[in-house]
Amino acid sequence: MRIAVVGQGRIGVIGAVALAERGHRVTGVERDPVRLGSLAAGRAPVAEPGLQCQLSHALESGRLRFAQEIVPSHRRDPYDLVMIAVGTPPNADGSADLSQVTEALDEVAALLPLPCVVLKSTVPPGTSDRLIGAHPRLRERYACNPEFLNEGSALDDWRAPARVVVGIWSQEVLPVLRRMYQGPMCPWVVTTPASAEMAKYASNAFLAMKTGFANEIARLCTGAEFSVDDVLRGVGCDARIGHALLRPGLGFGDFCLPKDTAALARWVAESGGRAPLLEAAIEINSTQSGLVTETLYRELPGELDQAEIAVLGVHHQPWNGDLRAAPSRAVIPRLLAAAARVRVWDPAVGADQLTRLFPGAIPAPDLRAAVAGAHAAVVLTEWPEIVEADWRELAARLARPRVVVDGKNCLRTEELAGLPLLYRSVGHRPCTAAPVAYEVRGRQPARSAAYEVRGTQPVPSV
Ligand SMILES: NC(=O)c1ccc[n+]([C@@H]2O[C@H](COP(=O)([O-])OP(=O)(O)OC[C@H]3O[C@@H](n4cnc5c(N)ncnc54)[C@H](O)[C@@H]3O)[C@@H](O)[C@H]2O)c1
The missing domain is CATH 3.40.50.720 (NAD(P)-binding Rossmann-like Domain)
Known part of the structure; x- marks a missing residue:
């Protein structure tokens, strides 16, 4: 043809x-x-x-x-x-x-x-x-x-x-x-054409509900007695449910789910109807990326304007080059709005593009430079370069209190468990055992001595 x-x-x-x-x-x-x-x-x-x-x-x-x-x-x-x-x-x-x-x-x-x-x-x-x-x-x-x-x-x-x-x-x-x-x-x-159109929207609405459901269960399972991975594995083994998308994370991530669920919600509103399940799925997925700042506020000893934060990876998934709705697009502006100093690194995005996408953030030339002297590292993409990195060495490069927020639940917890850092992921109980050598002084409005300062800021120019 x-x-x-x-x-x-x-x-x-x-x-x-x-x-x-x-x-x-x-x-x-x-x-x-x-x-x-x-x-x-x-x-x-x-x-x-x-x-x-x-x-x-x-x-x-x-x-x-x-x-x-x-x-x-x-x-x-x-x-x-x-x-x-x-x-x-x-x-x-x-x-x-x-x-x-x-x-x-x-x-x-x-x-x-x-x-x-x-x-x-x-x-x-x-x-x-x-x-x-x-x-x-x-x-x-x-x-x-x-x-x-x-x-x-x-x-x-x-x-x-x-x-x-x-x-x-x-x-x-x-x-x-x-x-x-x-x-x-x-x-x-x-x-009919109308049914075909609705089949596509309904399919994406269901996928959004599934990711929203995984995130909701993760929020319920943060107590020490739970393993959210085991809970969701137990749920997904049911053939009527399945494992796909049953993973907690930072919300939608790809471009189509937020776009299509919003368009369906709009269509419902214009038709004078209501779709409470759809509304709930949109709500939970679109607020989920706020977990990163929530965690940093909780775990860092001072206000975020005192903190150096390294964001590692800006893609939603390594194989997905579409950055339009990646969680990084919400997380980084939120950190910058809290006046944190943000450096950002992604193995597949050059410094110019990073600067265009995230004005105010400083592109780092490599992973080690990104974490050097940062008080917290935030992982947003499961790049092999990040997952398989030598985290013992990276932990040593971080400045106290050395918080690692794993937004993809992709780091190997058994390797991190013995390291002097605070590891936090989505829906997992804290797993770092070693005490970190800093004193928690609560939120402090002025410059906080709780952050380790290592001379001038260490991101090498790119
Ligand atoms: N991206 C996905 O994974 C995905 C999955 C399922 C469905 N969809 C749907 O498929 C459609 C396309 O998605 P996409 O991500 O490829 O879109 P896109 O916006 O990335 O690409 C559309 C392209 O069409 C070109 N274009 C527009 N009008 C044109 C015209 N008159 N003549 C020639 N070129 C023209 C634009 O220049 C652009 O390059 C959307 O409706 C999307 O919702 C996307």
Whole structure:
């Protein structure tokens, strides 16, 4: 088949590469000239296992090419199908901004001959109905086919999806979709466009409830008699529940869950309904990153304006290059607002980008420099460089009271147990046994002598 994929963000580029892999002739259409140039040069715009290699392969095979506009190539050699995978970012009130989708559909509706259209973007229930109202000619050729892939296994999820949800008004388009997918062995849920749209939102709302539930249980299990990991393992072994996402952490982390749950909540409010479970999931996940400052206020002896804090890692997950909703985006500004001096290090983000993302924080050139002389280290990404570091040496570089807040519960507690530091994680009871050599003097408004000061601040220039 000849297929155009409009929008080459994460979803579009993965779709384009996966479709080329299936033998289709694919054009990735991207209007951003910088992104287009880098794609045409064979550089994947997002980090995703296997993507770079498969992108190069698809380009070399000639089955994938890129273009800035759809019209000229459609005139030369018409597309059988156009997939729309443009962004639906949040508006200020939480609703989905549908301007990219509307614009893309207007472009496709003007093509002659008329191709089939598949909407991959995540849109609120009822959007397809409204959009097609303006383009009734497309109705028989239209499918809403939301994307359910996971960041970190996106290509594999395309190759072997858990389900394909298709919302259509006419059976006419179904064989075209089956040819496009080449029939993966998974359930096909063929339904109305509004139900397909709702299936995507409801799925993300459920995932948000699951992470929110894990965080709520973690908050209930901080007493010495609990191990939250064992509790959640005990819960997740039930096949009706499962282990996925049943881990306490610092809240949502990826871009889609906060965006889509907020858009669903907005849709519910506009429809005059109520969704208390959804509201609770949003509330608990969006306040969870506050645990970092809460812990630092509790464990550091003075106000945070006396403290040097090293933030280690700014990604939500090492394989997820999307920093738009990473907990670091909430944690670091909160620390800076409390007037803490913050240095930040991430093995995959350069000093310039760190400065742009976190104005006021000082980028550190490496892990050791980041922790040298800091009173607390806050771990926000389970980078191997951080998890497998020599924490005995890092502990010696930290200044008293040497607090380590593990926002990912990723450090090896058995290694930390004997070290002279205060280790705190999410939902775990304190595990550091060795007493630390400092006196707790409570909160002190002026400069606190409880913080160890090691001369001038030790972050080497970068
Ligand atoms: N990121 C995910 O993991 C994920 C998962 C499931 C669903 N989704 C949904 O998929 C959709 C796309 O997500 P994304 O993260 O890839 O978005 P994105 O915003 O990163 O990328 C969208 C791209 O489309 C381009 N674009 C917009 N209008 C265009 C047009 N008319 N012609 C050509 N290019 C155009 C933009 O320049 C941009 O590069 C969203 O609705 C999102 O909610 C995303």
